[in-house]
Amino acid sequence: xxxxxxxxxxxxxxxxxxxxxxxxxxxxxxxxxxxxxxxxxxxxxxxxxxxxxxxxxxxxxxxxxxxxxxxxxxxxxxxxxxxxxxxxxxxxxxxxxxxxxxxxxxxxxxxxxxxxxxxxxxxxxxxxxxxxxxxxxxxxxxxxxxxxxxxxxxxxxxxxxxxxxxxxxxxxxxxxxxxxxxxxxxxxxxxxxxxxxxxxxxxxxxxxxxxxxxxxxxxxxxxxxxxxxxxxxxxxxxxxxxxxxxxxxxxxxxxxxxxxxxxxxxxxxxxxxxxxxxxxxxxxxxxxxxxxxxxxxx
Numbered sequence: 096x097x098x099x100x101x102x103x104x105x106x107x108x109x110x111x112x113x114x115x116x117x118x119x120x121x122x123x124x125x126x127x128x129x130x131x132x133x134x135x136x137x138x139x140x141x142x143x144x145x146x147x148x149x150x151x152x153x154x155x156x157x158x159x160x161x162x163x164x165x166x167x168x169x170x171x172x173x174x175x176x177x178x179x180x181x182x183x184x185x186x187x188x189x190x191x192x193x194x195x196x197x198x199x200x201x202x203x204x205x206x207x208x209x210x211x212x213x214x215x216x217x218x219x220x221x222x223x224x225x226x227x228x229x230x231x232x233x234x235x236x237x238x239x240x241x242x243x244x245x246x247x248x249x250x251x252x253x254x255x256x257x258x259x260x261x262x263x264x265x266x267x268x269x270x271x272x273x274x275x276x277x278x279x280x281x282x283x284x285x286x287x288x289x290x291x292x293x294x295x296x297x298x299x300x301x302x303x304x305x306x307x308x309x310x311x312x313x314x315x316x317x318x319x320x321x322x323x324x325x326x327x328x329x330x331x332x333x334x335x336x337x338x339x340x341x342x343x344x345x346x347x348x349x350x351x352x353x354x355x356x357x358x359x360x361x362x363x364x365x366x367x368x369x370x371x372x373x374x375x376x377x378x379x380x381x382x383x384x385x386x387x388x389x390x391x392x393x
Contacts, residue, residue, distance in 0.1 A: 103137040104166050106130060107145060111155045111163045112233060122235075171232075175378075188217035189380040194225045195240035197323045198340050199367045203256050203388065204240070211387045218380045226321060227293040232372055237381050243365035251373045255388040256366040260341040263301070263361065264353040268333040276336075276356050279303045279310040286335035287314030288326050301338040303360040310360070312338075366390070 110119040110130065120127045138145050145159035155163055195204060200222055208220060223236075231239045242259075246252045263276075265285075276282050282301075290299040298319065300311035316335050320326050323343065330337035330344075331352055341361070347353040369388055371377055377385075 103133055103140075104162075105170055106133050107137055107159075108163060108167045108170055110134060110146065110153060111159055112167065114153050116153060186217050187215055187379045187383055189378050190219040190221060191238070191378070191380050191384055192221045192223070192236045193238050193240065193369075194223045194229060194231060194234070194236045196226050197224050198343070199240045199256065200224050201323070202340070202342060203367060207384075207388050211384060215380070215383060218383070220384065231370075237378065238369050238371040238385070240367050240369055243368050246368055246370045249373055250370040251377075252368040252370045253385045253388065254366065254390045255369050256390050257392055258363040259366045260363045261302070261338055261361050262341045262344050262348075262355055263303075263336060263338055263357045264330055264344050264348065264355050265336040266331060266333040266352065267354055269330075269335065270354055275354075279312050279357065279360060282312050282314045282336065285314060285316075286318075287312075287316040288329050288335040288337040289314070289316055289319045290326060290338075291319050291321055303357065304362050305360045 113119040120130045143158045
């Protein structure tokens, strides 16, 4: 196949994986119309329909699926090898794409980048906040951040934070007219500020435990968010009880803006890990960043 056709194949692979001309065009950096013409020209040259288009989605045909299985791994190998060439440079370079939840992005990744980017000016870091347990390989990420117990066995995992603990909190104004909950079941009579995650499909359960007894609370309330900042601010505003990472509320508890309850029902659990595929050669940029992020505490 002629060399000039590789760009067409690369564009097709991205559209097929994204199942969307809009997302693929944004990822490549071209207009949707230009990308559509590129795919149309490829289909005409091959004499095959590669994609089925509807008003709502795009999906590969049987021929498209076969072509995708053939070309996508090759392009991934090429991208990996090109990234590895930065080892030959005097200074490490390249882009590291990471997917992470809001809490580790704010509490761990962002603070580390200040010193890392100053030391390595030729390295770019892209962090996408996403609560879903996505496939980082198929989505084109170099690495992801998850809790230790959520990482697949075929991944390399680097511990980047200490053990974690959650906290159940509300403002003094909220509790001024409501009883303090002493047991998890007492939350049923309170307005809970909830979180919805795509992985769970419903509201995120408040995982409480004491002396080996586990209780998952799904309280009712007027507010549901998928943002840590919005849940914290709503608790500070007196709009309900929230279940938040301990490190995000300790300063507010200390200055009296929040009141902590059910503390003895909030045990520690494994913290965050950076993970990436073991079967692929990691870029020098990712290796350097992983070393900077590595948690060296107890």
